[in-house]
Structure formats: C-alpha cells, structure tokens
Amino acid sequence: MTPLDLTPDELLTTTRTVRKRLDLTRPVERELLQGCLDLAFQAPTGGNQQGWHFLLVTDPGRKQALADLYRKSKVENDPKSVPPREQRSMAASAYLAARMHEVPLLVIPCIEGRAESMPFMQQAVTWGSIMPAVWSFMLAARSRGLGTAWTSLHLAYEREAADVLGIPYDQVMQVAMIPVAHTIGTSFRPAARNPSGQHIHWDQW
Numbered sequence: 001m002t003p004l005d006l007t008p009d010e011l012l013t014t015t016r017t018v019r020k021r022l023d024l025t026r027p028v029e030r031e032l033l034q035g036c037l038d039l040a041f042q043a044p045t046g047g048n049q050q051g052w053h054f055l056l057v058t059d060p061g062r063k064q065a066l067a068d069l070y071r072k073s074k075v076e077n078d079p080k081s082v083p084p085r086e087q088r089s090m091a092a093s094a095y096l097a098a099r100m101h102e103v104p105l106l107v108i109p110c111i112e113g114r115a116e117s118m119p120f121m122q123q124a125v126t127w128g129s130i131m132p133a134v135w136s137f138m139l140a141a142r143s144r145g146l147g148t149a150w151t152s153l154h155l156a157y158e159r160e161a162a163d164v165l166g167i168p169y170d171q172v173m174q175v176a177m178i179p180v181a182h183t184i185g186t187s188f189r190p191a192a193r194n195p196s197g198q199h200i201h202w203d204q205w
C-alpha cells in the first residue's frame with residue numbers, strides 16, 4: 001500500500017509530466033526516494049543491469065550548473081513557433097526551465113557504454129536497459145505523492161554535465177534529467193491523446 005493508494009490504471013494514466021505543480025519548498029525525503037529506486041531496480045534489462053546508475057543531485061551549486069546547461073540548450077532547441085494546442089505545454093516548460101535549479105532533487109539516470117560507438121542493435125539494448133527503470137522510478141514516485149518530468153534538453157551539453165557531476169563521460173551515458181518534488185495537490189488527469197487506432201497496426205503496417 002502506497003500513500004496515494006491508486007489503482008494500476010489510475011497510476012498509469014495520471015503519472016504526468018509535472019512542471020508547475022512541483023513543490024519547490026519541500027525537500028524529498030531520502031527514504032521515500034529509496035523506495036522508488038528499489039522498485040526501479042526491479043525493471044528488466046538487456047543483460048546490462050550492472051551498468052545502471054542513478055545520480056541524485058541536491059547540491060545547490062551542481063543543480064545551478066545543470067539548470068544553466070538545460071536553459072542554454074532550451075534557448076537553442078526550442079521551436080520558433082508552436083501550434084496553439086502546444087502553447088500551454090511550452091509555457092509550463094518555460095516555467096520549469098526558469099526554476100530547474102530550485103527543484104529539490106534532480107535525478108540523472110545513466111548507463112555504462114556509449115551509443116555513438118555501438119551497432120544499432122546494441123544501441124537499442126543499451127537505451128532499452130535503462131528506460132524501463134526510469135519509468136518505473138517515475139511511477140513509484142507518483143504513487144508516493146512525488147511529481148516528475150522526463151527532460152532531455154541538458155543532453156545537448158552532456159559532456160559539460162558529466163564534468164559537473166564527475167561522470168566518466170567516455171564510459172557512461174546520461175539518459176535524462178528528472179526533476180523530482182512533492183506535488184502541489186495530488187489529483188492529476190489523464191492526457192488527451194489522438195485516437196489510438198491511428199497508431200496501432202495489426203499484422204502489417
């Protein structure tokens with residue numbers, strides 16, 4: 001039993017990208033975090049479980065440095081114009097970017113190996129060996145009243161981020177940066193999505 005007591009379907013539909021409703025004033029308790037990591041480590045891997053690493057960043061100076069890299073990349077990579085239906089999400093994204101250094105915890109999941117030097121199949125196995133664990137972490141966080149957001153923009157400056165965190169860049173890839181905080185309120189709604197039929201193919205494309 002977890003604090004929010006969500007059904008599996010509720011958990012899967014309400015684990016959303018949380019940006020504006022991260023409580024920046026409340027620290028994340030270590031034992032709560034440990035529970036999320038214990039569940040994440042139950043995820044499947046393509047035989048590379050020993051290569052998992054989760055960097056938990058709470059140090060203000062390091063968070064500031066990561067947030068600066070994130071913002072630099074955001075300025076460079078944000079689309080120049082967005083359709084009206086994406087404008088709300090862009091505003092939320094700007095809100096989070098401006099406050100990234102204030103989020104109590106930034107989690108950087110990493111995996112040993114560098115995809116650039118791998119054949120395609122091994123790349124797929126490497127990314128696929130860490131992504132399920134990260135998503136399990138995010139689901140476990142939601143079930144405990146924590147909000148998360150999968151972000152990737154800082155990876156444009158992965159090498160600089162590795163220097164900030166002491167990660168051996170040549171051997172280890174960062175895969176994301178996940179801000180984590182208690183949520184402001186606990187109710188979240190399922191997202192609006194295109195009808196699933198457009199994305200499902202039976203027997204042939």
Ligand SMILES: Cc1cc2nc3c(=O)[nH]c(=O)nc-3n(C[C@H](O)[C@H](O)[C@H](O)COP(=O)(O)O)c2cc1C
Nearest residue numbers: 016017089092093096149150151152153154191192
């Ligand atoms: C691989 C991946 C990378 C993402 N990178 C970022 C990011 O760098 N910054 C950000 O604010 N959100 C990022 N997101 C979150 C998406 O923008 C978010 O899921 C999108 O706004 C749709 O929101 P919804 O799932 O609530 O519909 C990322 C999500 C995924 C899965």
